[in-house]
Amino acid sequence: MATNSSLTKDLKNNEVQKVDPNTLGIKALMETPTMQNKFKSVLKDKSSGFTSSVLNLVNNNTYLSQAEPMSILTSAMIAATLDLPIDKNLGFAWLVPFRDWKDGNKQKAQFQLGYKGYIQLALRTGQYKNINATQVYEGEIRNWDRFTEEYERGERVSDKVVGYLGYFEMTNGFKKTVYWTKDQIEEHRIRFSKAKDKRALTGVWKDNYDAMAVKTVLRNLLGKWGILSIEMQKAQSVDGTSPEEVDDAGNPIDITDNVSESNDDQQQEEPKKVESKEETSKKTSNKKETKKSETSSKKEDTDSTDIINDYKEYADSQK
Numbered sequence: 001m002a003t004n005s006s007l008t009k010d011l012k013n014n015e016v017q018k019v020d021p022n023t024l025g026i027k028a029l030m031e032t033p034t035m036q037n038k039f040k041s042v043l044k045d046k047s048s049g050f051t052s053s054v055l056n057l058v059n060n061n062t063y064l065s066q067a068e069p070m071s072i073l074t075s076a077m078i079a080a081t082l083d084l085p086i087d088k089n090l091g092f093a094w095l096v097p098f099r100d101w102k103d104g105n106k107q108k109a110q111f112q113l114g115y116k117g118y119i120q121l122a123l124r125t126g127q128y129k130n131i132n133a134t135q136v137y138e139g140e141i142r143n144w145d146r147f148t149e150e151y152e153r154g155e156r157v158s159d160k161v162v163g164y165l166g167y168f169e170m171t172n173g174f175k176k177t178v179y180w181t182k183d184q185i186e187e188h189r190i191r192f193s194k195a196k197d198k199r200a201l202t203g204v205w206k207d208n209y210d211a212m213a214v215k216t217v218l219r220n221l222l223g224k225w226g227i228l229s230i231e232m233q234k235a236q237s238v239d240g241t242s243p244e245e246v247d248d249a250g251n252p253i254d255i256t257d258n259v260s261e262s263n264d265d266q267q268q269e270e271p272k273k274v275e276s277k278e279e280t281s282k283k284t285s286n287k288k289e290t291k292k293s294e295t296s297s298k299k300e301d302t303d304s305t306d307i308i309n310d311y312k313e314y315a316d317s318q319k
Contacts, residue, residue, distance in 0.1 A: 025071040026058055035073065042080045044188070050080055054095075056084060064109060071108040078111040082235055084120065092117040113239040118222060119146035121235055126225045133148040133166040135210050135216040141165070141179065149177045166211045166221035176225045178217055185213045 017105040029035055030051050039047040054076045058065050064072065075095045079086050094112040099105055115133060122128050139157035163181045180188075189212075190198045190207055205212055222228065223236060 024069060026065075026072050029054055029069050030055060038077065039080055042077070043083070046083075047080075050076075050085075053086060057088070057095060061097070063107070064095060066107045067097045067109040068106060071110070071269050073110040075109045078238055082113075082117070082121070082231065084113075092120055102245070111234055111238055115211065115218050117235070118215070118218050118232075119231045122168070122222060122226065122228070125229045126228060129171050132166040133214045134164070135161045136163040136165050136179070136215065138162050144179055148181070149179075151179070152266070161210065163170055164217045166214075166217040168221065168226060170227065176221065178221045179226075180213075180217050180220075183214060188216060188274045256264070282309075 013176055021105075024032075036047070036051075037046070039051055043050050053198040054072070058072060072095060073184065079093045079095070082093070086093050086095055089173045093114055093116040095109050099108050100108050119131055122127055122131055137156045137158065138160040139154045141163065142152040143152045161182060162180055164185060165174070165180075168176045181221045195201075201209070219236070219239075222232070228236070
């Protein structure tokens with residue numbers, strides 16, 4: 001699988017002179033023939049410009065330059081497979097540095113999809129005629145009916161943000177509008193906050209509240225009502241590794257609890273039970289069939305697809 005470990009293995013095995021990735025910086029890693037070929041296989045003629053943008057981003061970000069090079073490389077490959085630029089001024093995708101307190105306080109990088117990235121991937125499907133997500137100011141919406149999604153348009157009376165709205169119209173005529181009040185956004189933020197004080201504004205919610213709120217509504221809108229291409233589904237899966245603690249400004253934050261909590265929850269929700277011989281036999285048979293199916297499927301997957309699908313596994317392995 002084309003995760004951090006598999007990329008490391010490729011580097012060690014494929015170079016003319018055996019390379020230990022752990023001893024190389026990000027520039028040296030990017031210049032190895034193995035990595036150059038991987039980026040070319042995904043981006044074709046755009047690979048040179050993309051790798052240069054990665055190096056420029058790292059060189060101009062003190063925190064990111066301190067992150068483990070292989071984590072930067074893996075995150076950059078995720079962006080490459082989605083064909084999204086990582087220029088933080090554009091806001092499509094980010095390489096976000098964070099401190100992993102459970103792994104010796106190491107600085108690492110992870111891929112993060114911006115709300116503009118969601119819009120870009122949606123437009124690529126060719127199924128959306130219009131799509132938008134934005135904050136709503138006091139007075140702009142009156143008498144919102146969540147059942148019929150009808151409301152009266154009003155005039156903005158102040159700079160106070162009272163909610164967030166997402167909307168799309170598809171080429172087949174289907175329309176959908178989602179509106180979340182500020183209170184609903186806060187309820188969502190607090191519910192998924194991993195900070196000790198859940199009500200405290202920290203990280204990106206403190207510095208870029210509106211951007212995170214817009215992204216929250218947009219993800220809900222597209223994930224629940226939109227047409228998701230395979231590319232969009234994979235992007236949502238990758239972005240979901242740590243949806244609530246992301247600093248779009250590029251500042252390091254602690255997302256260790258976000259990475260590990262999903263596994264902890266699964267362990268609590270799936271208690272062990274005593275199985276009969278028949279159940280055990282049936283499960284064994286099913287596993288064999290599943291393994292055969294997975295083996296056949298993997299032969300058809302490209303390296304770029306593997307990277308997307310296995311990113312969660314990589315994030316979990318870094319606990």
